Amino acid sequence: MILSGKAAIWKDYQKEIADDRYFYVRSCVRQNFFPGAETTFLRIMREELGKDVYEHPCHTTCTGIGYHSDVVPIDTMMTVVARQFALMTESGYENLVPSCITSFGIYTEVLDTWKHFPEVEEKVRNYLRKATGREFQIPKNLAHASDIIYKFRSEIAAKAKYKLVNQITGEPLKVVEHIGCHYSKMFPSKGVGGAEYPYVLVGMIEEWGGELVDYPERRHCCGFGFRQYLVQANRGYSMSCSHKKFESMEPYKPDMIITNCPGCPMFLDRWQYAIAEMEGKTYGENGMGIPVFTFEEVAGLVMGYNPWDLGLQAHQVSCEPILDKIGIPYKKEEKYNGIKGKKLGKPEMPVKLKCC
């Protein structure tokens, strides 16, 4: 088929996303901060969409945070990545799906480097052979977990119990999206919509009934900056970046934020708390914050999963205002329970940030 006009232009902003048989690699940040998000992704993929998603017990970190904070050399990072490819190959899979945007950027960078420097790929193959005796095939398809949810957003909408709509006003919820720098800033052609018109989260928002908020600092980094957050002395950088975004989105009165990268929701959630406690400034309604979600959590919410199974209790900014707006029922008294109703107490309330 010959594409012309707009279809030809937009072709550059599409990416190929495999439709089944995925080799899933987990995220260090998501596992520690948003474990419920990964559980929800696998539940949707396996139980709702009937897809084959395999996780190898011996896969590890890609070393991405160590690489981008410069304690892990590039050859080391590439060889650890090559080992993940080897596990995928040995397991009979070809489609790699990282849960993490830093990892997605790392895998993309490695494949791009090897394309430009085949001698580097050869060197890494030798390193891996020497260190582990393993061999590998390059993945046929590389897609971030959000790309997969994006691909099946209509199927999810068809099964959904709820929409991103204010049940009282009937208006779509106003949603800020944050795709994370390493999704497409480094290699625009590898992200849905590229770096200019990133559509991976917008597609979910629109399909599930919400309305996108476009605001000046939409593309600005959340402020992780790797070493700029990891080391206490540098955290002013991290907080300032998030602050810049909150100030920029505030006039648009967003109902919620949806994120792509595992780190960004943590920063956008926790820095709202820190700014409130330090400056007394809050960005949500009635002294609360703007609730921040991972894309998996939002998918789980529209599917009607129990909010506490999604792990929304692990957020510092309370998510209840969104549950109330959408009309999702929840049991307040079960928010901080363990399994089988085990009582685990509850967190203390912040001094200035209002929480439920």
Place this chain on the structure above:
Amino acid sequence: MTNLYELLTADVRIQEGLKACMNCGTCTAICPAAGFYNYSPRKIAETVQSKDETAIKELLCSDEIWYCGECMSCKTRCPRGNAPGLIIMALRSLSQDLGYFTESEKGRQQLAIKRTVGEWILDYGYCLYLEGVGTDLHPEQGPVWDWIQEHWNDHLERLGANYKGTGPGILRKIPEETLVELRRIFDVTGGTERFNRIEEFSEIKARELGLEFGEGTENEYFRHVYSSNNQKHSRE
């Protein structure tokens, strides 16, 4: 004398990230670090491109190369396809290889990152392993993090994790044979050598500064590099 420019250009990231910079400053305009620190990625590209050995050595010893957050916004925007973020990564690697990183306050922080993220990778197989990492080091994590820390096992179990378990799953125990493979990869590829150099040069600097240097995070030098800020880095 070692030619620093040649050492830098041996790094594929310089070959990918610095072709011919025309000094337009687009990278500095888009850079989050330049909005916060006394920092200009344009100047970094200009200095490396100049091949001026004295200026490159100054850069390797400076705070300046440690201001970038590696968001790579510069890569998207450069009209010439350069990536100052990649140039920075090559400079940081060389600064650590040659021991120049301990000459700056920001560079000295590499020890803190090696002792946390670096060692978590080798000990657990994860970049982050946060049981026991509390709000004393991370007050911004808030009271919800205190609650999670207090109920780490129950909280993870509630959310379907396989904490410290065998087989797949969230925060599973990475098998010992896998950790052995990871360590071998570090040995073969220069990762172990990088860690050793960070330790060795940091110990020398600790002696110079008269600070106690011990293992782990409970010693004067670690606390110093983790929290010192001379307040001369930002734009104000």
